[in-house]
Amino acid sequence: MLRTLEIRDLLIIDHLDLQFYPGLNVLTGETGAGKSILLDSLGFVLGWRGRADLVRQGAAQGEVIAVFDLPSDHPAHIVLKEAGLPNDEELILRRVNTAEGRKTAWVNDRRTSGETLRALSETLVELHGQHDDRGLLNPTGHRALLDSYAAHPDLQAQVRAAWRARSAAGTALAEKRAALEAARAEEEFLRHAAEELDQLDPQPGEDAALDQRRRMMQAAERIRDDVARALAALGPDGAEGASGDALRWLEGVVDQAGEMLEAPIAALGRALIELGEAQSGVETALDHLRFDATELELAEERLFAIRALARKHGVAADDLADLAARFRVQIQALDAGAEDLAASEAAVREAEAAYNKAAQSLSAARRTAATQLDTAITSELAPLKLDRAVFQTDIAPADPGPDGVDAVTFTVATNPGATAGPLNRIASGGELSRFLLAMKVCLTRGVSGLTLIFDEIDRGVGGATADAVGRRLAALADDGQVLVVTHSPQVAARGAHHWQVSKRVEGDMTLSTVAPLSDLMRVDEIARMLAGDTLTDEARAAARALLAG
Secondary structure, eight states: OEEEEEEEEETTEEEEEEEOOSEEEEEEOOTTSSHHHHHHHHHHHTTOOOOSOOBOTTOSEEEEEEEEEOOTTOTHHHHHHHHTOOOOSEEEEEEEEETTSOEEEEETTEEEOHHHHHHHHHHHEEEEETTOOSSTTOGGGHHHHHHHHHTOHHHHHHHHHHHHHHHHHHHHHHHHHHHHHHHHHTHHHHHHHHHHHHHHOOOTTHHHHHHHHHHHHHHHHHHHHHHHHHHHHHSTTTHHHHHHHHHHHHHHHHHHHGGGGHHHHHHHHHHHHHHHHHHHHHHHHHHHTOOOHHHHHHHHHHHHHHHHHHHHHTSOGGGHHHHHHHHHHHHHHHHHHHHHHHHHHHHHHHHHHHHHHHHHHHHHHHHHHHHHHHHHHHHHHTTTTOTTOEEEEEEEEEEEETTEEEEEEEEEESSTTSOOEEHHHHSOHHHHHHHHHHHHHHHTTTOOSOEEEEESTTTTOOHHHHHHHHHHHHHHTTTSEEEEEOOOHHHHTTOSEEEEEEEEEETTEEEEEEEEOOHHHHHHHHHHHHHOSSOOHHHHHHHHHHHHO
């Protein structure tokens, strides 16, 4: 509910501080007094797109502050939470417009965007008039209005969930088809490459091992003869034999030579041991250097084959085994593709069947609600002097979507037998106002926390019809808050709270002001609306009669 509205330096308003109340709040005044400026100002603070030249002439900036009371279950709390804004039972909106056109907005003293203001405004205020294009006259919103009236959120949630499942199944099927088509386009290559890799069967680390073995065999060809000669030089015909002979000769004369040969004999013994170890090591090396030329050829062929495959597939040689495994997986998927695709197609059919079932249930509920809504609105039309008019909610097939398979349009025929059509094409200005009012009375039942604003919705009607409009507005305000800008004394008399909008001239500047009216002042204002500027006793008596209702 809108509690206060403070306006500074906008258009012809220097400063207004207004307090509004639950029930029917009416604003009256002469044409041009500034009633529409109040709505422009409220629209500005709510982020609505409007006129650009709002700042009062000579002022540096204009400012509007609106304070709303939010019940604990008000939908604005969700918007505030999603936007990360302070969230309490009181909502303070503030917006500033500089003379240069720069706009800045705050929500509960936190800077915010115009987009967030507009999201909040949808939960706070509805504006209706003969040129209403934000709700009732816009067919794109009729389905949502019917669903709100029907109050079947569970059915809507089921349809949305079924639509998401249907979309997910369709996406999965499309991806599998694309993957299968791509795999089939490369099937010949995949099968050939996998067979080639399986035949070679390269192992991680094999490239380095083969390269090392190849290098060793290539080196063996060059050094084996020298190693063999070294072994011969160390053997019985070489150093070992000569050292052994020397040791025997010395041992044969050691008894005659005495101690002077003991050290050389010991050294020769140690040398023979070392020579034996050297000979054994050289023999082992010579064994390793023995190879078959065919073995070198085979090692080189395998090494070159591994490296050629690595270059062909653009991977490291050690990654060929992993590549072969991936190819095998792709071939298995290709072989199982038809079966897997059939399963996905079955899942799509199942999801479509579930969606169709949920959508048909929602459609049936909508048709039932449409009949109830048509009956309810028809009952509201008679008191508004539209008893010959026919209102009908038309439900036609629409493309499937998250909200079902229905297109909803509110239509009207102003006379029996006349062709029904959209409200804004069939009804005249006065009729349109009353249709909108009747629809709003029915569509807002049970809706709380929303401030409804009617801008001269009673234009073009008078007498008993205007009185009926006033009574319906008063009934609409019983459980909430309604603001009405009106020129009708019958409507003004039904208000629970009454403000007069007027102009004054200070120096060379025209300013607008809004003043709450006492009971006595209301009599004079309604008398003015009945009789014009000249107030007579008869006009005041008529005004009192209207107020007495």
